[in-house]
Amino acid sequence: MVFLTHPEVVIDPAVPVPEWHLAPEGIAKLRRFAASGGMAGVGTVWASTECKAIETAGILAAAKGLGVRVREDLGENDRSATGYLPPPEFQRMADAFFARPEESVRGWERAVDAQARIVAAVRAVMADSPDTGDILVAAHGGVGALLRGHLLGAPISRALDQPSAGCWFAVALPEWRLLTPEWRALA
Numbered sequence: 001m002v003f004l005t006h007p008e009v010v011i012d013p014a015v016p017v018p019e020w021h022l023a024p025e026g027i028a029k030l031r032r033f034a035a036s037g038g039m040a041g042v043g044t045v046w047a048s049t050e051c052k053a054i055e056t057a058g059i060l061a062a063a064k065g066l067g068v069r070v071r072e073d074l075g076e077n078d079r080s081a082t083g084y085l086p087p088p089e090f091q092r093m094a095d096a097f098f099a100r101p102e103e104s105v106r107g108w109e110r111a112v113d114a115q116a117r118i119v120a121a122v123r124a125v126m127a128d129s130p131d132t133g134d135i136l137v138a139a140h141g142g143v144g145a146l147l148r149g150h151l152l153g154a155p156i157s158r159a160l161d162q163p164s165a166g167c168w169f170a171v172a173l174p175e176w177r178l179l180t181p182e183w184r185a186l187a
Helices: 024-034 052-062 088-099 111-128 141-152
Strands: 002-005 042-047 136-141 167-170
Touching: 002 052, 002 141, 024 052, 042 052, 052 136, 088 141, 111 136, 111 141, 141 167
Parallel strands: 002 136, 042 136
Antiparallel strands: 002 167
8 A cells, every 4th residue: 555645735824724726846746756657556546535635646546547536534634623824833733733642732633533543544445445456545644644653553753744745655455564664755
């Protein structure tokens, strides 16, 4: 399985975050990834219900002539209580989200709950995917960090977060073993 996070988006404070679209540079990264053979072996593509994840999955699936399946529980941690936050404030909130995983910081979904949800969602994706090749999940960095922590048997930590938007890691299935020790950036 490949777990891939959406790349750069068009940030618009007037639009709800789940409705943000990919930015041109993010689209270009995805096209390069698909052309580089990054989709070799992929037979099923999944996405969260957020626009940016569906667009990510759509670009990659189209490169293989595949459709996209969606699941709401593949979504990013629920931050609707605060909505858009300017970058410095968002970074402070993300730090608090990871530092206090059993608390709801300013109404955000608790990290422990988001981790349980993303692990269950990926297990459901595995069970619901035909045996036609590798699975690609297009989702989000925060829940990706939580999934990595689970796979590593490590405590929830921002240190496991992606270094930038548009990264991926591979997981051996059914063993649930990370094949890529670190996040890999889309080129």
